[in-house]
Amino acid sequence: MVRMSAEERRESVVRAAMSEFARGGYFGTSTEAIAKRVGVSQPYLFRLFPGKKAIFLAASAHCMDLTRRTFEEASEGLEGEEVLHSMANAYVKLIAEHPELLLMQMQMYVAVAAAEEAGDPEFGEAVRAGWMRLWDTVHVPLGGQVDGTANFMAYGMLINCLVSMGFPPEHRVWEGLYPSARTTGRLEK
Structure with a gap:
C-alpha cells in the first residue's frame, strides 16, 4: 500500500469536505463525517487544518478554482459568441458531471450570509475574493464588457x-438558457 504525502492527504480532505459540505452545509456537516469519508482520524484532520472553518474555506477555494479553470479552458483561443457558448456549455457539463460543485457553491453563499449575520466577516471576504477571480476569468474573454460579464454570471446563477x-433537464424553464438545451432539450453531459 502506497502512503500518501501530507499534501496528497490534504487534497483528499478538501475533496471529501467539498462533498460533505455540499450536502450538509457548514453548520450541518461534522468534521467527524469528513474524517470518516477520507479514512483518517479527527486528530489527524486537525493536524492538516486548524479547524472546521479552515476546511470549509479550503473546500470553497477548491470549488471556485475548479469552476474558474473550466472557464479558462473553455475560452482558450476563442472570441466573441464562441467564447460565450463554449463557457456556458462547459459550465453546464461541469455541474451535470459534478453536482457537488454546484451544491457547494450554494452552501458557500448561505455560509457567508450566516457568518456575516453573526459578525464574522472571514467567510465573506474569502468567498467574495474567489468569486471576483471567477468574474475576472469570464470578463476578459467576453471582451471586457461589464454588461456581457454580468449577463453571463446572472444566467449562471439562474442555472x-x-x-x-x-x-x-426537460422542463420548459430551461428553454433558451443555454445552447445545448435549444437543440437537444436536455442538459448535455
Whole structure:
C-alpha cells in the first residue's frame, strides 16, 4: 500500500469536505463525517487544518478554482459568441458531471450570509475574493464588457438555482438558457 504525502492527504480532505459540505452545509456537516469519508482520524484532520472553518474555506477555494479553470479552458483561443457558448456549455457539463460543485457553491453563499449575520466577516471576504477571480476569468474573454460579464454570471446563477431546486433537464424553464438545451432539450453531459 502506497502512503500518501501530507499534501496528497490534504487534497483528499478538501475533496471529501467539498462533498460533505455540499450536502450538509457548514453548520450541518461534522468534521467527524469528513474524517470518516477520507479514512483518517479527527486528530489527524486537525493536524492538516486548524479547524472546521479552515476546511470549509479550503473546500470553497477548491470549488471556485475548479469552476474558474473550466472557464479558462473553455475560452482558450476563442472570441466573441464562441467564447460565450463554449463557457456556458462547459459550465453546464461541469455541474451535470459534478453536482457537488454546484451544491457547494450554494452552501458557500448561505455560509457567508450566516457568518456575516453573526459578525464574522472571514467567510465573506474569502468567498467574495474567489468569486471576483471567477468574474475576472469570464470578463476578459467576453471582451471586457461589464454588461456581457454580468449577463453571463446572472444566467449562471439562474442555472445554479434551477438545478438546486431540482428542475429536470426537460422542463420548459430551461428553454433558451443555454445552447445545448435549444437543440437537444436536455442538459448535455
